[in-house]
Amino acid sequence: MAKRLGVLAFLLAPLLLKGLFVDRFIYEYTGTRFLGWARVLANDAVVYAVLLLLLYLSCWPGVRRVVSAILRLLALVLFGIYWIDYLVIANFDTHLAVGDAIKYAGYSHKYIQQIYGLPDWALWGILLILLAAIAALVSVPYRLPAERNRKLPLFAIAGLPLISGFTDNDVYAHAWIYKNVFDYNLTIRSEAEPYSAEFIRGFRYDEAQSCHAEPAQTKNIVILMVESLSAYQSRYFSGIRDWTPQLDAIAANHLAFRNFYANGFITEDGEIALLTGLPPIYSPSSYSDGGSASFAGFYAVEQSLPHRLKARGYRSEFLTSADLEFGNTGVWANSIGFDYVEGHDHPDYAGWERFHFRAAPDEALYLRALDRIAKAGHQPLLLFIKTVSTHHPYLDPETKQKSEEAAFRYADKQLGHFYQRLQDAGFFRHGMLLIVGDHHSMTPLKQEEAAHFGHYRASAKVPLLAVSASGHADEDRQFQQTDVFNTLQGMVEGRQCSSAWQGVLWGEHAAPPRFIAHRRGDNRDKVSVFSDDGDYLVKLDGDATRLGSELSEPALSRMLVDKINALRIARLNWLAKSAETSN
Template sequence: MAKRLGVFVFLLAPLLLKGLFVDSFIYEYTGTPWLGWARVLANDAVVYAALLALLYLSCWPGMRRPISALLRLSALALFTVYWIDYLVIANFDTHLALGDAIKYAGYSHKYLQQIYGLPDWALWAIALPVLAAIAALVSLPYRLPAERSRILPLFAIAGLPLISGFTDNDVYAHAWIYKNVFDYNLTIRSEASAYSPAFIRDFRHEEAQTCLAEPAQRKNIVILMVESLSAYQSRYFSGIRDWTPELDAIAANHLAFRNFYANGFITEDGEIALLTGLPPVYSPSSYSDGGSASFAGFYGVEQALPKRLKAHGYRSEFLTSADLEFGNTGTWAKSIGFDYIEGHDHPDYAHWDRYHFRAAPDEALYLRALDRIAKAANQPLLLFIKTVSTHHPYVDPETKQKSEEAAFRYADKQLGRFVRQLEDRHFFRNGLLLVVGDHHSMTPLKKEEAAHFGHYKASAKVPLLVVSGNGHADEDRQFQQTDVFNTLQGMVDGRQCRSDWQGVLWGEHAAPPRFIAHRRGDNRDKVSVFSEDGDYLIKLDGDDTRLGSDGVDPGLSRLLVGKINALRLARLNWLAKSAETSN
C-alpha cells in the first residue's frame, strides 16, 4: 500500500506544483482563489489520462514484455516532458517549445553544470541512478490487482478527458500559462506556417522614410547591454522596486528614456535589434543550422552597425565574459563585421569564479572593457559589452546569495563603479555610453507592472540611459532598441532618418517611431505592436497572418500586417540566398 501511495504522489507531483505556481500567478492579477488550479486541471487532464492509460495498459495481464516496456517508456517520456515544461514555466515564464528544445538541447548539460557547479563525474553520479530507476520501471513485471479492483482506475482514466471541456482558455490575457505543453505547441505552430509561392510573388509593401542632415559626430561609442535589466527593478524607471540605486543616480544626471521597449524576449533578439536595426521577427520557423535557430536569417547583415561605422574609420569590438559558442554568438558577431570578439576564454578571466555560460562576473568584464577602451585611444571605437551576472537563475557573485534582488544589486554596484572609472579617465569628453536591457527578465510579470504599463507592454519594458557630457533630460515618448542603431549610424553619417517604424533618440531631429514591434516570449505565434494610440497583436500564420484585434481600421490593419510580413519575408529571402551560396 505504501509503495502504491508513493508512486501516486510521485506521479501527481508536477501537476500539484504547476497548479500551485499558476494559481499564485493568476491570483496576483485576478484575486480569484483556485482559478489557476481549476484551469491547470482542466487543461492537463487529457495529458494525465494518456499517462495513466499507458501505465495501466502496460500492467495488463498477459501483455507481452516488449509491448509493456514500450508503453512504460512512452509514459516515462510523457512524464518527463511534463516535468520539464513545469520547470521552464516556473523559471523562465514561458512554456517548453519545440524550437527551444532543439535549440538548447546541445548546451543544456553545460548549463546545468554551470548553474550548480557540477563536474562531469557528478552528472554521471546523478544519471546512473536515474537510468537504473528507468530500467526497473520498464523491466519489472508489475501487474494489475484482481479483476474486481481494475474497474475503478479504468473509470477514472476514461473520465479525465471530460474535464478538458472546462478549459475556457480565451477569457484571460495570460491563458498561455495554464495550457498544457502539447496544446501550447499546437497553438504556436502557426508561427512555422510557410508563405505560399503565390503570396511571396505578389507581396508588396512600401514604407516612407524621411532623412534630414545634421552635423556628423565621431564620438567613441560604448553600448552596454545588461542581462535581463528591466524597468520594474528601478525606482527611477518604474517606481516598483529599488534595486538599482547606482543606475538611478546616473539616470538622474543624464539622458533617461523612461518609456523604452525591447524588440524581443531573449538576448539574441536584443543583439539583433541594437546592432542591425532590424526587429527580431524571424521567418517561418526553421530548425536547421545544426539544430539551432539562433540569429537565423540575420547573419552577415550589410547594414549592421560595425560595418556602417567601419566606413568612417571606426574599430568595432564585441566583449562578453560568456561562452561565445552558445547560440553561435561569436560566429554571428564576426559575420556582422566586428573587428575583435572576446568571450569567456580570455586569459584575464583565468582566476575568476565562473557562473552561467562559463562567465566570469561583471566586475571582471568591466576591467576587460576598460583595458580595451584604453588600447583604442587613437581610433574611434564602437564597443559592445554584453553582461551575464544577472542571468537567471540569479546569484550574487560576491555573497553567493541566490536571489534576483541580490544579483541586480551586485550588477548595479559594478555598473556604477564602471561609470565612475570612465569619468576618471575622461571618456565622456568625446564618448557616449548607452546602458540598455536586452529583454525583460524571464520571470512572471509583477502585479504592479501590469497595472502600471499594461499586460503586453510590461513584458517589453526595459531602461535606456545615455551617459555623456550633455546634462540631464527625461524622455517619456515611446522608443525601442532598433532606434539605438538608427540614431548611432545617423549620428556618425550626419544624416538622420526616421519612418513609422524608426525613431531618432536625440539631436535636433529627435522623434519617436509611430509603431514598435515586439516578439513575444509567452505566445510565440504573436507579435505585439505598440503605438501611442493603442496596442495590437498580430497572429503569425503564413499567408493568413492577421491582426488579432477587432474594430481596427482596415487601412491600419493592412499597414501593421504588411510590415510584419515584410520583415519575415526579408529574412526568408536571406535564408534562400544563403542556401544558394553555400551550394
C-alpha cells in the same frame, strides 16, 4: 499500500509543482488565489489521463512483456516531457517549445552544469542512474490486483478528460502559462506556417522615410547591454522596485528614456535589434534549415552597426564574459563585422569564479572593458558589452544569495563603479555610454507592472540611458532598441532618418516611431505592436497572417500586417540566398 502511495506522489509531483507555480504567477498578476490550480488541473487532465492509461494497460494481465515495456516507456517519455516543461516554465517564464528544444539541445547539458555546479563525472553519473531507473521501471513485471478491483481505476482515468471542459482559456491575458505543453505547441504552430511561393511573388511593401542632414559626430561609443534589466526593477523608471540606486542616480543626471521597449524576449533578440537595426522577427521556423537556430536569417548583415561605423574609421569590439558558443554568439558577432570578439576564455578571467555560461562576474567584465577602452588609442571605438551576472537563476556572485533582488543589487553596484571610472578617466569628454536592458526578465509579470504599463507592454519595458557630457533630460515618448542602431549610425554619418517604424533618439530631428514591434515569448505565434493610438496583436500564420481583431481602419490593418510579413519574408529570402551561396 505505502509503495502505491509513493508511486502516486511521484507521478503527481510535477502537476502539484506546476499548479503551485502558476497559482503564484496569477496571484502576482490578479491577486486571486487558487485560480491557477484550477486552470492547470483542467488543462493537464488529458495529459495525465493518457499517462495513467498507458501505465494501467502496461499492467493488464496477459499483456506481453515487450508490449508492457513499450507502454511504460511511452508513459515515461510523456512524464519526462511534462517535467521538462514545468522546469522551463519555472526558470524561463515560457513553455517548452519544439523550436527551442532543437535550438538549445546542444547546450542544455552545459546550462544544467552551470546552474547546479556539476562536474562532468557527476552529470554522467546522474544520467546513468536515470537510465538504470528507467530500465528497471520498464522491465520489472507488475500486474493489476484481483479482477474486482480493476475497473475502479479505469473509471477514474476515463473521467479525467471531462475536467478539460472547464479550461476557459480565453478569459485571461496570460492563459498560455496554464496550457499543457502539447496544447501550447499546437496553438503556436501557425508561427511555422510557410508563405506560399505565389504569395511571396505578389507581395510588395514600401515604407516612407524622412531624412535630414545633421553635423556628423565622431565619439567613442560604448553600448552596455545588461542582462534582464527591466523597468520594474528601477524606482526611477517605474516606481515599482528600488533595486538599482546607482542606475537611478546616473539617470537623474543624464538622458533617460522612460518609455523604452525591447524588440524581443531573449538576449539574441536584443543583440539583433541594437546592432543591426532589424526587429528580431524571424522567418517561419522550419527546424531543418536553420529556421529555429539562434540568429537565423540575421548573419552577415551588411548594414550592421560595426560595418557602418567601420566605414567612418571606427574599430568595433564585442565583449562578454559568457561562453561565445552559446547560441553561436561568437560566430554571429564576427559575421556582422566586429573587428574583435572576446568571451569567457580570455586569460584575464583566470582565477575568477565562474557562474552562468562559464562567465566571470560583472566586476571582471567591466575591468576588461576599461582595459579595452584604455588601449583604443586615437581611433574611435564602438564597444559592445554584454553582461551575464543577472541571468536567471539569480545569484549574487559575492554573497551567493539566491534572489533576483540580490543579483540586481550586485549588478547595479558594479555598473556604478564602471560609470565612475569612466567619468574619472574623462571618457565622457569625447565619448558616450548607452545603458540598456536586453529584454524583460524571464519572471512572471508583477501586478504593479500590468497595472502601470498594460498587459503586453509590461513584458517589453526596459530602461535606456544615454550618458554623455550633455545635461539631464527625461524622454517619455516611446522608443525601441532598433532606434539605438538607427540613431548611432545617423549621428556618425551626419544623416538622420525616421519612419513610422524607425525613430531617432536625440538631436535636432529626434522623433519617436509611430509603431514598435515586439517578438513575444509567451505566445510565439503573435507579435505585439505598440502605438500611441493603441496596441495590436498580429497572428503569424504564413499567407493568412492577420490582426488578432479587425480595426475600423482597413488601411491601418493592412499596413500592420504587411510590415510583419515584410520583415519575415526578408529573413526568409536571406536564408534562401545563404543556402545558395553555401552550395
